[in-house]
Amino acid sequence: MTEAKIRLHVDHPLGDGQAVPLSEGQAHYLTGVMRLAAGAAVLLFNGRDGEWRARLTIASRRGAVVSCEVQTRALRMPPDLWLLFAPIKKARTDFIVEKAVELGVRRILPVQTRHTNSDRIRQDRLQAHALEAAEQCGATYVPEVAELAPLDRVLADWSQDRRLYWCDEAAAGQPASLAPANGPAAILIGPEGGFSVDEAARLRANPAVLPLSLGPRILRADTAAVAAITLWQASCGDWRGGA
Amino acid sequence: MTEAKIRLHVDHPLGDGQAVPLSEGQAHYLTGVMRLAAGAAVLLFNGRDGEWRARLTIASRRGAVVSCEVQTRALRMPPDLWLLFAPIKKARTDFIVEKAVELGVRRILPVQTRHTNSDRIRQDRLQAHALEAAEQCGATYVPEVAELAPLDRVLADWSQDRRLYWCDEAAAGQPASLAPANGPAAILIGPEGGFSVDEAARLRANPAVLPLSLGPRILRADTAAVAAITLWQASCGDWRGGA
Numbered sequence: 001m002t003e004a005k006i007r008l009h010v011d012h013p014l015g016d017g018q019a020v021p022l023s024e025g026q027a028h029y030l031t032g033v034m035r036l037a038a039g040a041a042v043l044l045f046n047g048r049d050g051e052w053r054a055r056l057t058i059a060s061r062r063g064a065v066v067s068c069e070v071q072t073r074a075l076r077m078p079p080d081l082w083l084l085f086a087p088i089k090k091a092r093t094d095f096i097v098e099k100a101v102e103l104g105v106r107r108i109l110p111v112q113t114r115h116t117n118s119d120r121i122r123q124d125r126l127q128a129h130a131l132e133a134a135e136q137c138g139a140t141y142v143p144e145v146a147e148l149a150p151l152d153r154v155l156a157d158w159s160q161d162r163r164l165y166w167c168d169e170a171a172a173g174q175p176a177s178l179a180p181a182n183g184p185a186a187i188l189i190g191p192e193g194g195f196s197v198d199e200a201a202r203l204r205a206n207p208a209v210l211p212l213s214l215g216p217r218i219l220r221a222d223t224a225a226v227a228a229i230t231l232w233q234a235s236c237g238d239w240r241g242g243a
Numbered sequence: 244m245t246e247a248k249i250r251l252h253v254d255h256p257l258g259d260g261q262a263v264p265l266s267e268g269q270a271h272y273l274t275g276v277m278r279l280a281a282g283a284a285v286l287l288f289n290g291r292d293g294e295w296r297a298r299l300t301i302a303s304r305r306g307a308v309v310s311c312e313v314q315t316r317a318l319r320m321p322p323d324l325w326l327l328f329a330p331i332k333k334a335r336t337d338f339i340v341e342k343a344v345e346l347g348v349r350r351i352l353p354v355q356t357r358h359t360n361s362d363r364i365r366q367d368r369l370q371a372h373a374l375e376a377a378e379q380c381g382a383t384y385v386p387e388v389a390e391l392a393p394l395d396r397v398l399a400d401w402s403q404d405r406r407l408y409w410c411d412e413a414a415a416g417q418p419a420s421l422a423p424a425n426g427p428a429a430i431l432i433g434p435e436g437g438f439s440v441d442e443a444a445r446l447r448a449n450p451a452v453l454p455l456s457l458g459p460r461i462l463r464a465d466t467a468a469v470a471a472i473t474l475w476q477a478s479c480g481d482w483r484g485g486a
Contacts, residue, residue, distance in 0.1 A: 234418075
């Protein structure tokens with residue numbers, strides 16, 4: 001039995017014996033780039049039905065169809081953690097999205113703050129980036145990337161049962177610890193210039209908001225995102241074990 | 244008083260009234276690129292004497308000299324933590340070095356393992372990258388980047404009083420926790436292909452080695468490095484507070 005190494009995300013339902021047509025890009029990748037022929041095995045996931053090993057049944061220039069054989073992994077939802085961040089330079093924003101998928105978050109929400117550099121993002125590009133990260137890291141779920149929204153509006157609509165860990169630079173030097181807790185949560189990473197005085201006041205006044213220290217040094221936004229998700233996963237998420 | 248925003252690393256001693264000649268590259272950067280003139284303030288650090296505000300006294304095409312005015316930050320050594328990692332692609336290796344400096348490690352040791360992709364690194368380039376990261380993140384100390392060394396040799400010379408946290412993929416699903424501990428430590432991140440059977444056996448047999456889980460998902464090496472340093476800093480390092 002060939003070991004399947006290529007993982008592809010598809011929108012199609014997956015199940016026993018299910019035939020799945022691949023996209024033109026995927027067909028080209030498998031047959032043109034990877035030189036796979038009919039009979040080769042690939043892994044599929046769609047974010048709902050877990051991961052399936054499938055075999056290439058039709059492989060031509062016109063398209064490719066694979067047939068599901070066996071479920072290789074059950075669906076594993078990441079914990080109910082959201083990541084809110086102010087978009088930064090393209091490469092570092094891509095990096096934050098990639099790392100959030102690997103570390104395990106359920107939603108990624110770019111937010112616009114007073115000092116956010118960019119006032120627009122390419123949501124479709126970031127969503128595609130999240131999907132590619134999921135293909136590569138073995139995730140069976142692809143976090144949704146939301147459209148850019150103003151932080152004020154996001155906070156105005158905030159549900160009080162979702163704790164919001166705010167990586168507050170003013171907390172530097174405080175212990176970097178999160179009390180173990182269950183339930184929905186979110187992490188907020190600020191822009192390079194930090195939050196404005198108004199924004200900080202609104203965050204402090206919100207009962208769902210908990211400040212989180214990330215040590216005594218200044219971290220870039222992308223580093224802060226990875227560090228904060230790591231601390232949350234180890235204390236409150238599915239890194240606590242028993243997987 | 245002008246607020247100094249530019250931070251430069253110099254080799255020269257720093258102290259009250261000390262005149263410090265800048266390198267040709269730094270002189271060009273300050274006068275040619277940033278258009279600073281005599282009287283402008285910059286921040287200097289050398290990894291030994293903390294951070295000093297200095298004023299540009301000579302600024303010409305031939306060179307620049309600054310004069311130290313006041314210490315703005317005391318030397319802050321990162322905890323005695325080493326990062327051992329198997330070099331990966333250039334951009335991701337650079338990333339690991341940058342993040343290790345920001346998060347706070349004292350030495351960075353590229354190690355060659357059975358499945359390491361590259362058998363050489365540009366140590367000088369990585370050291371320069373560490374220095375630049377220190378300039379940008381406000382660190383007063385620049386971690387040393389060692390030359391690439393075979394993992395076997397590094398382990399053979401290992402001092403048993405330095406705990407070595409091994410990010411073992413076989414530990415996936417175990418709790419991602421580090422018992423609080425004082426004393427020297429190191430983190431070992433494997434190559435993309437993982438460790439060989441021999442290497443894993445040698446690691447397991449070494450009493451200084453402690454396996455560390457990083458959750459149930461597969462992390463890239465660069466993500467694993469950031470996550471592991473974060474967990475160590477929060478449990479054993481200077482993120483425990485009281486800074």
